[in-house]
Amino acid sequence: MTNELDHTNHESHGGHSPQGHRAGHDAGHRNTQPGGVLVSEHGYTLELDAPILGSGLQTVSFRIIGPDGQPVTEYQNVHEKELHLIAVRRDMAHFQHVHPVRDASGTWIIDLNLSSGVWRIFADFHPAGRGQPMTLGIDASVGGTYEPQQLPAADRTVQLGTYTVTLEGELMANEASELTFTVNRNDEPVTDLQPYLGAFGHLVALRRGDLAYLHVHPEGAPGDGQTEPGPKVSFFTIAPSGGTYRLHLDFQHEDTVRTAQFTVHATAAATS
Incomplete structure (x- = not known):
């Protein structure tokens, strides 16, 4: 197995969310504190x-x-x-x-x-x-000459060579929400994603500013009789606050791990 990771902004694991729709949804409400801020x-x-x-x-x-x-x-x-x-x-x-x-x-x-x-x-x-x-x-x-880069604008589509990954759903502050990623290759849906670290996808979210860290695992699991190996991989997660986040989705196909990166803005949940 190889790990194909482009370290640029456009191509390229806190809080843990257990697998299962209801478990993930409930965990989102229970665990709003990100990890990684403290040594x-x-x-x-x-x-x-x-x-x-x-x-x-x-x-x-x-x-x-x-x-x-x-x-x-x-x-x-x-x-x-x-x-x-x-x-x-x-x-x-x-x-x-x-x-x-x-x-x-x-x-x-x-x-x-x-x-x-x-x-x-x-x-x-x-x-x-x-x-x-x-x-x-x-x-x-x-060490060396540091050339900082601007974060790419928010976008719902990432191109990784012949792969296109699209994002549906909104990241919400203090409220669980569903994020669904769809993987296509050459405009055809990828329906044979391979398990990677026991799942069809892994999602890391980092908050701009302090890099507060959330590591979220997808709904379902390979071999559970219900979860399909693509093209869609869904996650229930919760942002600890509003603001800008960078999402990093790992998925494996044809024995290569790829990482799609997205810039998103978390919106505050409506209050009554």
Whole structure:
């Protein structure tokens, strides 16, 4: 399997929403707090070995320090992985979703392709024995000449080579709403999406300004007898506030993972 990820704005995992229509809808009302804003929470701290890095392909290593002051070495799998790592430049021009390798001492290691600027590194994980998953975030400065980019205007269609991904639905603040992505290839619906990390799609939403992080999983699951493998992948999610968000949809087809990115504006729910 390869991972085809264009790190530009136009082409290219907090809060967790469980699978199932009603579960996702209810979870949206219960969990309005995003993750990733804090480097330390609930006694756990994200510790990056080198907060200053060079540009290009860089080896990044880090640990999750537990309430006992020691590196965490026992995790529960969340969607087939012990830890999901998201790296995004603070202007949201570049994005990566990868899965580092952990050694016996609790140190995680991964190679990231980094451009100059300030990056936010998110660790999305579930420590063994803790009730819920969590997300911590830390900044890393990457040397070189930084050329910030404007966020693309809001758009409902993203082109990824021969693939076209369209978005239906509105992201709402403090209210659960449905977002549906439709995947076409050469103007034909893709009906054979492959499971990736136990689902037909994964969605990360990041809020412009503080990069508050939401990781949402789709309705249904492969092999449940009801969920079709495309062309539509739907998510119930909730924005913690109004404002501008960048959505990153991962999907797998023909053994390649692709990421479609959208700029959206969350609107405040109507009040009576």
